[in-house]
Structures are given as structure tokens and as C-alpha cells.
Amino acid sequence: MKKMILLPDSERITQWYNVMPDIPNGMLPPLNPATKEPLTPELMAPIFPMGLLEQEMSPHRFIDIPEEIQDIWSIWRPSPLIRANFLEEKLGTRAKIFFKYEGVSPSGSHKTNSAVAQAYYNKREGVKRLATETGAGQWGSALAFATHKFGMECKVYMVRVSYDQKPYRKSMMNTYGATTVASPSPDTPTGRRILAADPNSNGSLGIAISEALEDTVSREDTKYALGSVLNHVCIHQSIIGLEVKKQLAMVGETADIVIGCCGGGSNFAGIAAPFVTDKLEGKKIRLIGVEPASCPTLTKGIYAYDFGDVSSMTPLLYMYTLGHDFMPPGIHAGGLRYHGMSPIVSALLRENLMEARAVHQMECFEAGVMFAQTEGIIPAPESCHAIRAAIDEAMVDPKEPKTIVFNLSGHGMLDLSSYDKYFSGDLHNYEYPEAAIEEAKKHLPVV
Numbered sequence: 001m002k003k004m005i006l007l008p009d010s011e012r013i014t015q016w017y018n019v020m021p022d023i024p025n026g027m028l029p030p031l032n033p034a035t036k037e038p039l040t041p042e043l044m045a046p047i048f049p050m051g052l053l054e055q056e057m058s059p060h061r062f063i064d065i066p067e068e069i070q071d072i073w074s075i076w077r078p079s080p081l082i083r084a085n086f087l088e089e090k091l092g093t094r095a096k097i098f099f100k101y102e103g104v105s106p107s108g109s110h111k112t113n114s115a116v117a118q119a120y121y122n123k124r125e126g127v128k129r130l131a132t133e134t135g136a137g138q139w140g141s142a143l144a145f146a147t148h149k150f151g152m153e154c155k156v157y158m159v160r161v162s163y164d165q166k167p168y169r170k171s172m173m174n175t176y177g178a179t180t181v182a183s184p185s186p187d188t189p190t191g192r193r194i195l196a197a198d199p200n201s202n203g204s205l206g207i208a209i210s211e212a213l214e215d216t217v218s219r220e221d222t223k224y225a226l227g228s229v230l231n232h233v234c235i236h237q238s239i240i241g242l243e244v245k246k247q248l249a250m251v252g253e254t255a256d257i258v259i260g261c262c263g264g265g266s267n268f269a270g271i272a273a274p275f276v277t278d279k280l281e282g283k284k285i286r287l288i289g290v291e292p293a294s295c296p297t298l299t300k301g302i303y304a305y306d307f308g309d310v311s312s313m314t315p316l317l318y319m320y321t322l323g324h325d326f327m328p329p330g331i332h333a334g335g336l337r338y339h340g341m342s343p344i345v346s347a348l349l350r351e352n353l354m355e356a357r358a359v360h361q362m363e364c365f366e367a368g369v370m371f372a373q374t375e376g377i378i379p380a381p382e383s384c385h386a387i388r389a390a391i392d393e394a395m396v397d398p399k400e401p402k403t404i405v406f407n408l409s410g411h412g413m414l415d416l417s418s419y420d421k422y423f424s425g426d427l428h429n430y431e432y433p434e435a436a437i438e439e440a441k442k443h444l445p446v447v
């Protein structure tokens with residue numbers, strides 16, 4: 001048995017896969033929030049470079065990956081596919097479990113894949129500076145690294161609570177040369193307004209997005225970057241699943257079940273979308289997206305047009321949503337606390353091309369600890385959701401042989417305080433109340 005499966009250079013992947021043209025009933029376009037008309041690339045041009053806007057609406061199934069991106073990716077790509085045989089032994093299952101390890105990237109998660117691609121397309125169009133927001137800090141540190149590689153500046157608005165609770169993510173961003181401020185900040189109109197009302201505001205992703213957007217539109221040299229949700233981000237992440245397919249083939253395996261955790265949907269889309277073609281050809285394969293029970297966008301959300309941010313500044317996206325005024329509960333998988341879901345992943349669910357499942361945070365940490373004690377890697381709390389589902393699937397009938405692949409989207413070396421809280425009994429389960437979803441329905445934009 002081969003433990004670690006590495007792709008040789010001759011098998012290097014040079015094109016991304018775009019699942020959009022393969023979605024049977026297509027996708028609804030993003031809308032201009034003012035006119036409710038489909039958004040044109042021209043309208044978005046002050047925010048994103050044309051290279052990314054073209055991908056956002058691309059009708060092409062395959063898109064060349066520029067050499068410059070592949071060069072930087074070569075620091076950690078192709079990433080390993082690893083057989084979790086020690087975990088299998090511990091469980092006593094006949095299922096074969098493989099995990100794709102994205103924690104080998106410089107910032108420690110899959111987010112670096114898209115960060116490098118986004119920095120490249122901005123640089124190509126002469127952009128000198130990127131503004132972004134970050135919640136838990138994984139996206140901010142990925143973009144800080146990527147912008148520095150292309151000689152650009154980076155300004156990160158980091159949600160105040162995370163800024164205080166995750167000081168090492170901030171140190172990482174500073175090391176890569178980015179400027180990081182706690183959001184709300186005194187640097188933007190929204191930040192000043194909120195600070196004036198409440199100098200001790202904890203901030204939120206919604207506030208930080210508004211600040212980064214205000215920063216972007218106030219300067220000629222700056223554009224905005226988003227680490228998940230959008231189509232171009234999912235396209236960049238398809239490298240994960242494309243590599244997995246080749247790696248499985250190298251050891252004569254095919255996947256029966258493919259699993260990823262879902263925050264904005266990019267790492268799940270990344271590992272799962274390349275398998276959609278197999279599903280459409282009639283192969284028996286299940287794709288499972290796993291989300292927190294405290295933020296059950298896919299399992300309990302509403303499929304509708306909604307804003308991407310709290311302050312209603314973004315275009316309207318057609319997606320599963322808990323409502324843009326969703327207040328994130330204090331769960332520890334910070335990267336999964338988002339009210340919406342990638343329109344691509346939402347469409348896959350609507351078309352029954354995937355399954356969605358919600359799990360509680362206590363059972364996720366339990367799975368993460370078992371994984372760390374058997375396979376050695378301490379997983380990010382987000383990734384623990386995928387591990388939980390992989391273990392559960394392996395144990396449905398432990399005697400049944402099957403092949404399960406999950407995405408280990410990142411390591412948890414900067415999330416150890418969350419593990420401490422789990423061990424000390426300070427973590428609890430939280431089920432998002434139905435009443436809050438009913439309430440959110442009333443605030444959806446009317447289209």
C-alpha cells in the first residue's frame with residue numbers, strides 16, 4: 001500500500017475545470033442591486049480585473065493556468081494525496097480513506113491557490129494594491145503572501161475579535177509585508193461611523209467587507225479580492241479535484257464518496273466539481289458538502305437572490321442563504337461562519353448532484369482529535385467537519401469496502417486555542433434556530 005501519492009511533473013495539470021457549462025439547468029446571473037438587471041462586467045470593473053470577471057462568467061469548460069501561477073504554486077503543488085490507513089485501523093473499517101492535504105501551502109490552507117491566481121490577474125492589468133477583508137485570518141494571510149510575490153501592496157481589514165484572538169495570523173500577514181488593521185477601523189467612513197457609535201465594536205465580516213470595498217473605490221491603484229463564494233474562486237480551486245483524480249488513478253482507485261467542508265463553498269467545489277462529469281456520465285459517486293449545524297446554509301437556508309454582505313453593498317447572488325443580516329454564532333470554525341453559499345455549490349445541490357449535511361462542533365473536534373492522534377496532522381477546525389463526515393461514512397457499514405476521499409483544507413497550528421477550549425469543556429453545540437431563518441426570509445431583497 002502506498003501511503004503518500006505524489007503526482008510526477010509529467011502529470012502536472014495545466015488547465016482549470018469550470019463546472020458551470022456542465023450544470024444541466026444552468027445558473028442565474030448576479031444582479032445589479034439598484035436595477036435588478038443582470039450585472040455587466042463593465043459595472044464590476046472598478047472592483048475586479050477583467051481577467052477574473054471573464055472567468056466569473058466563462059462559458060469554457062477548461063481554462064489555461066498561466067505559467068506564472070504554476071511557478072509559484074510549485075512551492076507546494078501538486079499537493080499530496082495521503083491514505084489515512086492509521087485512521088482506518090483505529091476505526092476498524094474496510095473502507096479506504098484518502099485525504100487531499102492542502103495544509104502544505106505557505107499560509108496553511110487551500111486559500112493560497114486562489115490568492116496567487118487573483119494577485120496574478122490584478123498585476124497583469126497594472127493594479128498596484130489589493131484591499132480585502134479577513135475573518136479568522138486564513139484568507140488575509142494567503143493574499144498577503146500572494147500580493148508580495150507579485151510586488152503589490154495589500155491592505156487587510158481583519159474582524160476585530162479575530163484580530164485580538166488570533167494574533168499570529170496578524171504576525172503572518174505582517175511578515176509577508178501586508179498592512180493589517182482591526183475592523184472597524186478609523187481608515188474608512190464605515191469604520192469611523194461604527195467606531196463613533198461603539199468604540200469597542202467586535203466588528204463583523206459584513207463591516208470588514210464594506211471597509212475593503214470603500215477603500216477600493218476611493219483609490220485608483222486598488223482593487224478588491226474575495227477568498228471564496230465567487231465563480232472564479234471555485235474555478236481556481238478545481239486544481240484540488242483535478243489532481244485527486246490523477247492521483248487516485250495512479251494507484252488504481254476510483255472514489256465512491258468525495259467530501260469537503262463548506263463555508264463559502266470554494267474548497268468543496270474545488271475537490272468535488274471535477275467529479276461532476278463522472279456523475280453526469282452515470283458513474284456511482286456521491287459528493288458530500290459538510291457545514292456546521294450552527295450555520296446551516298445548505299441544509300436549512302433559502303434558495304434566493306441575496307446580498308453577499310451585511311450592509312447590502314454587493315451584487316445580488318442566487319444562492320442558498322440564511323439572510324444577509326445573519327449574526328454568526330461564536331463557533332470555532334471561523335472559516336465556515338458565512339450566511340451565503342457559492343452560487344456554483346448552490347446549483348449543484350439544487351440539481352441533486354451533491355448532498356449536504358450539517359454536523360455539530362463537538363463531534364467535529366472529536367473527529368479532529370482522532371485524526372491528529374492517528375495521522376499526526378492537527379486539522380483546522382473547518383476541516384474537522386469533512387473528517388467527521390468521512391469517519392461517519394466509513395462506519396455506516398464497516399465491513400463494506402468503499403473508497404472515501406476528503407479534502408483536508410488546512411492545518412490547525414494557529415487554531416490551537418480552539419482545541420484548548422474543546423479540551424477544557426468550554427465548547428458547546430449550537431443549533432441555528434428555525435425562527436431566525438423565518439425572520440431572515442422577510443429581509444431578502446425583492447427581485
Ligand SMILES: *Cc1c(COP(=O)(O)O)cnc(C)c1O
Pocket residue numbers: 109110111138139227228229261262263264265266267268335336380382383409410411
Ligand atoms: C476559509 C476556509 C474554509 C472555508 O472556506 P470555503 O470557501 O468553503 O472553502 C475551509 N477550510 C479552511 C482551512 C479555511 O481556511
